[in-house]
Amino acid sequence: MESAQLTQMEVNNTKIPPTEAGNRGLVFAVNGEKFEVAITDHSTTLLQFLRSHTRFKSPKLGCGEGGCGACVVVLSKYNPVLDRVEDFSVSSCLTLVCSVDGCSITTSEGLGNSKDGFHPIHERFAGFHASQCGYCTPGMCMSFFSALAKADKTNRPEPPPGFSKLTVSEAEKSIAGNLCRCTGYRPIADACKSFAADVDLEDLGINSFWRKGEPKEVKLRRLPSYTPDVRFNNYPEFLRGRSKSAKSLHFQNNSWYSPTTLEELESLLNSNATGDDMRIVVGNTGMGYYKELGNYNRYIDLRHVPELSMIRKNHQGIEIGAAVTISKVIEFLKEEGQVNSSSDGKQVFKKIADHMEKIASGFIRNSASIGGNLVMAQRKNFPSDIATVLLAVGSIVSITTGYNHERLTLEEFLARPPMDSRSLLFSVQIPFMEPKGNATSIASDSNLVFETYRAAPRPLGNALPYLNAAFLAVVSPHVKGVLINNIQLAFGAYGTKHAIRANKVEDYLFGKILSVNVLYEAVKLVKVAVVPDFGTSHAAYRTSLAATFLFQFLSPFINVGAAISGGLSDGFTGSLQEDSSRICNGSSIGQLTNSTSLSSAKQEVTSSREYYPVGEPMLKSGATIQASGEAQYVDDIPSPPNCLHGSFIYSTKPLARVKGVDLISNNQLSGVAALISYKDIPERGENVGSVAMLGFEPLFADDLTRCAGEPIALVVAEKQKSADLAANSALVKYDTENLDPPILTVEEAVERSSFFEVPAFLYPKQVGDFSKGMAEADYTILSAEIKLRSQYHFYMETQTALAVPDEDNCIVVHTSTQCPEYAHRTIAKCLGIPEHNVRVITRRVGGGFGGKAMRAIPVSIINIQIKVSVNVFVLCED
Amino acid sequence: MESAQLTQMEVNNTKIPPTEAGNRGLVFAVNGEKFEVAITDHSTTLLQFLRSHTRFKSPKLGCGEGGCGACVVVLSKYNPVLDRVEDFSVSSCLTLVCSVDGCSITTSEGLGNSKDGFHPIHERFAGFHASQCGYCTPGMCMSFFSALAKADKTNRPEPPPGFSKLTVSEAEKSIAGNLCRCTGYRPIADACKSFAADVDLEDLGINSFWRKGEPKEVKLRRLPSYTPDVRFNNYPEFLRGRSKSAKSLHFQNNSWYSPTTLEELESLLNSNATGDDMRIVVGNTGMGYYKELGNYNRYIDLRHVPELSMIRKNHQGIEIGAAVTISKVIEFLKEEGQVNSSSDGKQVFKKIADHMEKIASGFIRNSASIGGNLVMAQRKNFPSDIATVLLAVGSIVSITTGYNHERLTLEEFLARPPMDSRSLLFSVQIPFMEPKGNATSIASDSNLVFETYRAAPRPLGNALPYLNAAFLAVVSPHVKGVLINNIQLAFGAYGTKHAIRANKVEDYLFGKILSVNVLYEAVKLVKVAVVPDFGTSHAAYRTSLAATFLFQFLSPFINVGAAISGGLSDGFTGSLQEDSSRICNGSSIGQLTNSTSLSSAKQEVTSSREYYPVGEPMLKSGATIQASGEAQYVDDIPSPPNCLHGSFIYSTKPLARVKGVDLISNNQLSGVAALISYKDIPERGENVGSVAMLGFEPLFADDLTRCAGEPIALVVAEKQKSADLAANSALVKYDTENLDPPILTVEEAVERSSFFEVPAFLYPKQVGDFSKGMAEADYTILSAEIKLRSQYHFYMETQTALAVPDEDNCIVVHTSTQCPEYAHRTIAKCLGIPEHNVRVITRRVGGGFGGKAMRAIPVSIINIQIKVSVNVFVLCED
Numbered sequence A, B: 001m002e003s004a005q006l007t008q009m010e011v012n013n014t015k016i017p018p019t020e021a022g023n024r025g026l027v028f029a030v031n032g033e034k035f036e037v038a039i040t041d042h043s044t045t046l047l048q049f050l051r052s053h054t055r056f057k058s059p060k061l062g063c064g065e066g067g068c069g070a071c072v073v074v075l076s077k078y079n080p081v082l083d084r085v086e087d088f089s090v091s092s093c094l095t096l097v098c099s100v101d102g103c104s105i106t107t108s109e110g111l112g113n114s115k116d117g118f119h120p121i122h123e124r125f126a127g128f129h130a131s132q133c134g135y136c137t138p139g140m141c142m143s144f145f146s147a148l149a150k151a152d153k154t155n156r157p158e159p160p161p162g163f164s165k166l167t168v169s170e171a172e173k174s175i176a177g178n179l180c181r182c183t184g185y186r187p188i189a190d191a192c193k194s195f196a197a198d199v200d201l202e203d204l205g206i207n208s209f210w211r212k213g214e215p216k217e218v219k220l221r222r223l224p225s226y227t228p229d230v231r232f233n234n235y236p237e238f239l240r241g242r243s244k245s246a247k248s249l250h251f252q253n254n255s256w257y258s259p260t261t262l263e264e265l266e267s268l269l270n271s272n273a274t275g276d277d278m279r280i281v282v283g284n285t286g287m288g289y290y291k292e293l294g295n296y297n298r299y300i301d302l303r304h305v306p307e308l309s310m311i312r313k314n315h316q317g318i319e320i321g322a323a324v325t326i327s328k329v330i331e332f333l334k335e336e337g338q339v340n341s342s343s344d345g346k347q348v349f350k351k352i353a354d355h356m357e358k359i360a361s362g363f364i365r366n367s368a369s370i371g372g373n374l375v376m377a378q379r380k381n382f383p384s385d386i387a388t389v390l391l392a393v394g395s396i397v398s399i400t401t402g403y404n405h406e407r408l409t410l411e412e413f414l415a416r417p418p419m420d421s422r423s424l425l426f427s428v429q430i431p432f433m434e435p436k437g438n439a440t441s442i443a444s445d446s447n448l449v450f451e452t453y454r455a456a457p458r459p460l461g462n463a464l465p466y467l468n469a470a471f472l473a474v475v476s477p478h479v480k481g482v483l484i485n486n487i488q489l490a491f492g493a494y495g496t497k498h499a500i501r502a503n504k505v506e507d508y509l510f511g512k513i514l515s516v517n518v519l520y521e522a523v524k525l526v527k528v529a530v531v532p533d534f535g536t537s538h539a540a541y542r543t544s545l546a547a548t549f550l551f552q553f554l555s556p557f558i559n560v561g562a563a564i565s566g567g568l569s570d571g572f573t574g575s576l577q578e579d580s581s582r583i584c585n586g587s588s589i590g591q592l593t594n595s596t597s598l599s600s601a602k603q604e605v606t607s608s609r610e611y612y613p614v615g616e617p618m619l620k621s622g623a624t625i626q627a628s629g630e631a632q633y634v635d636d637i638p639s640p641p642n643c644l645h646g647s648f649i650y651s652t653k654p655l656a657r658v659k660g661v662d663l664i665s666n667n668q669l670s671g672v673a674a675l676i677s678y679k680d681i682p683e684r685g686e687n688v689g690s691v692a693m694l695g696f697e698p699l700f701a702d703d704l705t706r707c708a709g710e711p712i713a714l715v716v717a718e719k720q721k722s723a724d725l726a727a728n729s730a731l732v733k734y735d736t737e738n739l740d741p742p743i744l745t746v747e748e749a750v751e752r753s754s755f756f757e758v759p760a761f762l763y764p765k766q767v768g769d770f771s772k773g774m775a776e777a778d779y780t781i782l783s784a785e786i787k788l789r790s791q792y793h794f795y796m797e798t799q800t801a802l803a804v805p806d807e808d809n810c811i812v813v814h815t816s817t818q819c820p821e822y823a824h825r826t827i828a829k830c831l832g833i834p835e836h837n838v839r840v841i842t843r844r845v846g847g848g849f850g851g852k853a854m855r856a857i858p859v860s861i862i863n864i865q866i867k868v869s870v871n872v873f874v875l876c877e878d
């Protein structure tokens, strides 16, 4: 059959209709395969596309807002300026699929898989027990892989055979934005560090490759081998040349414009056609914070206008195009910070870069633009770090409104009314800060001191700050101490419209010689200047943090005249660092300048051979396919044809009568199939949604809601998005007339004698003799109060179930539950069908932590519920 | 939640894109649900639509050519002339979905189901053990249901409570066209007869309701109750008014026209736009015989032109519009035959109707038009019954070519060169045949004798004839015997271009008095006149049948002068009937005038209680859902997304080298994904397709084909239709140079010493003493030869498998096999994967009879094969 020939050699992997004549479609590659598609809904994310239109399901939906890393993929993109392909990690849950035109996407399956052979990353993740539930693993692998590939592409010295050019520190940082709820990170870090040229293998934790103390050669031999992937090049030939041309994707009434010149961009912004339903877009990561579910008719992608994507240096400073990504800014500033690194001004750049590294995570910074950040700060009061830091150094922005170009200070910019959707932030300029130069005209013996601060729930980034601050001072030695020649104090993100300069404090300090008293006065003034808006959480804490930061910044200048002359900034930085790490260790918040906290962990595990092989470090079955992303979770099961998707409408009132639910009529709500409530429970069924220790709980609120967050109804639609939109925009009419107020605390319950009956087996049992013990104790507690707040289980895989009707009134439910047996019982009871008509399949659970024991059941039942009413397949996500 | 409201109340059940602006879409109902769709491929059948775009999978694909009844559904259609809705059964495999616009379709699920309650038909089918494999059952139920509903809508006297107005004979006839391979029909007939008003319950066979001899009241009580469904009305309100207007469905370049006036029709036929890729269509049943896979650009549906759908009587005869269905013609002729039933002419109508009832089956005749039949006879040499019968009575046809209208005799019409695709058969006229009238100007003492004959593999219809004939004679008493005043002898379907008049025989007989000698001469002449074309099967048999028929017709006239005067036609008919039933019983072919052969069957089954409950007539588990069509066969499993479909290319040479396979490049072949042959067997796998007693057999022909029909390659495409088209049109290049001729018979094998090694356990074992037995025998066989021809298993469900790749290189194969264990082993071996990576699921088999023991395996493997190469789901049908 030598001449066997195919009329069409290329398998079209997607059902999305191909481009119609006159409209250019998207072309991109996923793991080397070509995809040519016409996207009609421009708000479709890359993750949605991959998961529903390809067989690559390793990118998972965890948070959908850039915060967890489960969806990370590596994007390879042609950079026309440098004429080379750049690879970087991105969160596919925020990246719009239209913006990957001409790009190549690599997912974990693309690195390796059970058929073509696994990648050593997969094998080492498995061997180091770095994958438990596995839901975070493909994203981890991709974040790490992008760092690995990047390091091996550098011209660093060759690493020892079997290792990468990557360092241990880079290995750790690479996964900083990826959350894992199961492993505690150590095994993951170990797996990653095992590739590093500078790793001490003996330092790595328990694994299935070697036992502690085995010789290094043995260890090396046992590690799945790695050869630096210098040829990692996932940019297929068919993409070359494509990405150079301008493009506009028009589909039906919607368009996606990618102007390539400023003129084009301006005329687009000013055209009548682009009304208010137009959206300027760069990385689209803003969507992670402002989840706008609405659709825009027109998208304007700024990334193809060269002027907006460039960083230029002129004599005044560094001019950064608004579309430049935070990662690129960091890279540039770090390089700037190194050149002639002795000067104080360079230190400023380095510190700005350091601060920026705490923004979100690598995979966000790789696509998030600096302009997008500042616009969010200006327009939507976003608690930006960039605004604060750049405010302190007196940055200048260029904006365009209509055909009108303006340059103004960042401070002026932030104070203006929110810019409209047609205004463009063009660039931001960070002025040079030479202490002896004329930019800030400083006397010759003076020194520039610059520091940034950030307190957030997590020290290493990936959490918005409670407060951030950046302080710039020009100080000079003085006989009485240290003289403040100039000082700029910026605070932000503390629950205010935008970052501010603490002018009153600055004015007070200007020209002063620092003393305890001066500092005390300044701190008092700060407490008046930094006041969160009404309703901000932890308000007092934030204000006192502001004072602390200023104290930290200024206190070293009291009585340290000598130090100043001996190289001020470094000395101070050193002592500051110590301080801050102390703060950090003490309170687990605050800032950490160098993040090497993991590297030195030690863990000794002794295992006895008494119960051999129990206690042996065995490879977890399935760990490798969890890493390669081939492991199938409920949501990875391909939706059957005619599958409907459900979205809950939750109660917002803890105790109220539900008078009605109205879906807002809207053309985006097309495809809504049904609205299901307790009234749709089949005749022989019961309104039960879960079985808990205290008995069955209802599936839906019936006449009364029992708590806020209780499901009231379920919207069922052809697409998950339509269901979500409909559920989110639904109007529930409540009525609380003549109802007692809800019981929200234990105290209220006690007061109103509202108790659950505790089953006998749960009664507390007497242990020992209480009175005797108390009598014998050295100290006795006379009175104490402990309050336990609720805690979120935070499984990475959300509650999901797929119900497939089977013949003879049976139902097969794939559900991510920890207790399939409870689900089974409850489903049958709810539907009023025999238990043998219900089959519950739980292959694996993407994390549960107790949260999928009882609470996974309603989701499952709902599915069946729908089946009864609509008789189609339903995939339901909570 | 009183005011809960839906923005879109109607669930759109289909993914077919809705009508675009300017084009009218189809609207129809399936089991009361509204479907609104735009069909772009007008050759889509109703069956394809139902099975792939709805959840109603009870209509099964058995033969796809109108021959088995597995696909039967009930169509409810508004008749604008009578202003009422008519319900009738049709084969959905031939009905084009575009032609059901405005109709309502009822499938077995629509009668009842496990959720809403079963229909008594379902329950009685189950209780009478009338569903074994169950594949034929939903179609059976629908055929029977249409008869039941029809009978109960008549104004016959009220039946006894619990029964229908239907008669036992109607019950039997209702399922005449539905094949069943498992039950032997008796239980099915019993289930159907149990509804009949005139049934003798004691006559019905074994069932799970009662034991023989139990009192009638008990029996009646135990039968699932039936109330005549007078209100069966499955024509939803939303269809009313729709079907009255003219319609043209245009989609892209293709159109479906339904002209409503003759002018419109003519201008359509004559427009330049409608080229040769135009197709006139009425019932589309012609497709059952001439399987044209090609697509037509334009379809013209004749059924909305009133003139073509009417039967009119004028003074010359009965004028039947070409689009009138055979069923309507039968109904009309039967009524005509009854009016003043004493006249001979009326008898002619009745006999034509009787003959027509043997054409195909009810569900075909309900949509097949008389014009379609005659055009197929004229244009394509179709072995028509209608042409022969109407030829004998001297029918006249009206045709239209361009704007030119012509009337000509059927004889002239048939003799013309094939009419082109723009010519229209307008109507056919059956002239009145009053023996004493002037139409054939017969003397006053003469009698009209008319008889039709038909020999076919099955006596009751649903099989094309070996020969058919119709004879009309005017005879009168004469002193010497019977005088033939006039005679018209038509023969057809015997392997000739078209039906003919045996003119030489007629001429010879004209004016003769019948005698043995005359008859003998006539028979000799018939044998010269009725000669099948070269290559026709059973040629000599057909010719001798012709002679037999003439003999049967004429022999009663020899020496029966007396009978003639005493009412000729009836007397003769009576004696002829006896004759023919004798013939029929003797040879199992020939004609059967009244088909009540089943009614009188008796069966005594005694069961002992020794092994109770073994031997008890238990309800087969799942029989009821088999009847309602909810039972899921492999092909009923909804195709997963991105499912590919496969179609085999079979060898046409028993022994040849395969040099290449070329797929014909063709825009209809879009969506072909791959061509797979033995070269695609994975490296560690083996080219094995089935394991039989003699070991593994190959999956694909490799260098040499081993038999005709051996799979050479598999075309994989996005749609089954594209795969079938590509496979059917593929060009295989063979080379037989230097190859021995293939061994096709046992004799050749013996001669060339080509033997299989018979495994020891299969050796024939000596039983008794052969020589002794022969010596003692009264008669000895000195020499004998037995030849066993091959026999087709004829399972109703074709070979089908669905392979779904699972994680970690596993595969789940749903296959309709009798031996899942063999499939399992072979699949693993073929793919070179461990057996534990393969899961074979066989839920039920739609008939196997040994044919799905070994032979189902290749289909399964192929599927996986594809998975390995293309990595998608594959559904494969053989």
Ligand SMILES: Cc1cc2nc3c(=O)[nH]c(=O)nc-3n(C[C@H](O)[C@H](O)[C@H](O)COP(=O)(O)OP(=O)(O)OC[C@H]3O[C@@H](n4cnc5c(N)ncnc54)[C@H](O)[C@@H]3O)c2cc1C
Pocket (backbone or CB within 6 Å): A065, A066, A067, A279, A280, A281, A282, A283, A284, A285, A286, A287, A288, A289, A302, A322, A323, A326, A358, A359, A360, A361, A364, A367, A368, A369, A370, A371, A372, A373, A374, A375, A376, A383, A384, A385, A386, A387, A423, A424, A425, A426, A462, A463, A464, A465
């Ligand atoms: C998980 C997560 C954590 C984060 N943590 C931090 C943090 O700790 N500190 C911090 O400072 N930021 C943080 N951010 C914010 C992040 O920096 C911004 O989302 C990002 O910089 C926005 O850039 P973008 O290119 O993605 O903007 P987009 O999302 O594309 O756009 C954002 C908005 O700005 C508009 N816009 C964008 N560019 C322009 C322009 N040039 N002219 C006019 N309008 C424009 C858009 O229309 C849109 O309304 C975080 C974000 C995420 C997702």
Ligand SMILES: Cc1cc2nc3c(=O)[nH]c(=O)nc-3n(C[C@H](O)[C@H](O)[C@H](O)COP(=O)(O)OP(=O)(O)OC[C@H]3O[C@@H](n4cnc5c(N)ncnc54)[C@H](O)[C@@H]3O)c2cc1C
Pocket (backbone or CB within 6 Å): B065, B066, B067, B279, B280, B281, B282, B283, B284, B285, B286, B287, B288, B289, B302, B322, B323, B326, B358, B359, B360, B361, B364, B367, B368, B369, B370, B371, B372, B373, B374, B375, B376, B383, B384, B385, B386, B387, B423, B424, B425, B426, B462, B463, B464, B465
């Ligand atoms: C299972 C089966 C068994 C059968 N058994 C028998 C049998 O035993 N004896 C027998 O005689 N027949 C038999 N038939 C044939 C059957 O009678 C014809 O298929 C049917 O009558 C055709 O009518 P239709 O309306 O379905 O034609 P269509 O399939 O719609 O059309 C058939 C052909 O005729 C053309 N055509 C139709 N009407 C006209 C017109 N008015 N003017 C010009 N062209 C026209 C069409 O373009 C097409 O080419 C059998 C058919 C099936 C499927």
Ligand code: FES
Pocket (backbone or CB within 6 Å): A060, A061, A062, A063, A064, A065, A066, A067, A068, A069, A070, A071, A072, A091, A092, A093, A094
């Ligand atoms: S799903 Fe994208 S980062 Fe969480």
Ligand code: FES
Pocket (backbone or CB within 6 Å): A130, A131, A132, A133, A134, A135, A136, A137, A179, A180, A181, A182, A183, A796, A846, A847
């Ligand atoms: S293994 Fe990381 S979240 Fe479960």
Ligand code: FES
Pocket (backbone or CB within 6 Å): B060, B061, B062, B063, B064, B065, B066, B067, B068, B069, B070, B071, B072, B091, B092, B093, B094
């Ligand atoms: S499948 Fe339609 S009659 Fe056989």
Ligand code: FES
Pocket (backbone or CB within 6 Å): B130, B131, B132, B133, B134, B135, B136, B137, B179, B180, B181, B182, B183, B796, B846, B847
């Ligand atoms: S039960 Fe009728 S074909 Fe099997």
